[in-house]
Amino acid sequence: MRIGQGFDLHRFGEGDHLMLGGVRIPFHRGVIAHSDGDVLLHALADALLGAAGQGDIGHHFPPDDERWRDLDGLDLLRRCHQLAASSGWCATNVDLTLLAEHPRVADYTTAMREQIAHCLGLPKDAVNIKGSTTEGLGAIGRGEALAALAVALLKPLEQTERDGGRT
Numbered sequence: 001m002r003i004g005q006g007f008d009l010h011r012f013g014e015g016d017h018l019m020l021g022g023v024r025i026p027f028h029r030g031v032i033a034h035s036d037g038d039v040l041l042h043a044l045a046d047a048l049l050g051a052a053g054q055g056d057i058g059h060h061f062p063p064d065d066e067r068w069r070d071l072d073g074l075d076l077l078r079r080c081h082q083l084a085a086s087s088g089w090c091a092t093n094v095d096l097t098l099l100a101e102h103p104r105v106a107d108y109t110t111a112m113r114e115q116i117a118h119c120l121g122l123p124k125d126a127v128n129i130k131g132s133t134t135e136g137l138g139a140i141g142r143g144e145a146l147a148a149l150a151v152a153l154l155k156p157l158e159q160t161e162r163d164g165g166r167t
């Protein structure tokens with residue numbers, strides 16, 4: 001088994017929605033980002049790469065590369081899971097924490113878990129999402145940014161799955 005962790009943070013900016021866990025959430029602000037700014041999926045993608053010994057998303061998907069402008073977070077996650085598979089590993093369970101004063105995401109976590117579970121080929125109970133605030137402290141507490149933490153546990157792929165993953 002392998003374990004990996006990930007972290008991501010984005011500043012709030014102009015906009016009318018957030019993408020979080022692959023779910024569009026109406027909000028009075030957006031985030032400043034080269035991609036869709038989905039902190040949950042970016043942290044999780046880094047956790048997968050970390051567990052597989054594959055570096056980080058900045059290495060594979062450089063933010064100054066126009067190919068990755070507005071990259072969909074679920075597409076990024078899928079690509080990172082494929083990179084992990086190419087090293088012989090696949091996710092077995094993942095645990096995410098969103099750090100934000102607002103929005104409160106309790107109403108959306110079921111949909112997020114479904115999106116991530118589908119993307120990684122996991123049962124829904126292998127994807128956990130928690131929300132936390134920073135008690136009003138720091139940039140997150142002042143509502144200037146939101147961030148996410150992720151941990152992923154990976155298991156070795158069976159040889160047949162490896163062969164299938166390469167096609």
Ligand code: MG
Pocket residue numbers: 008009010037038039042
């Ligand atoms: Mg990011």
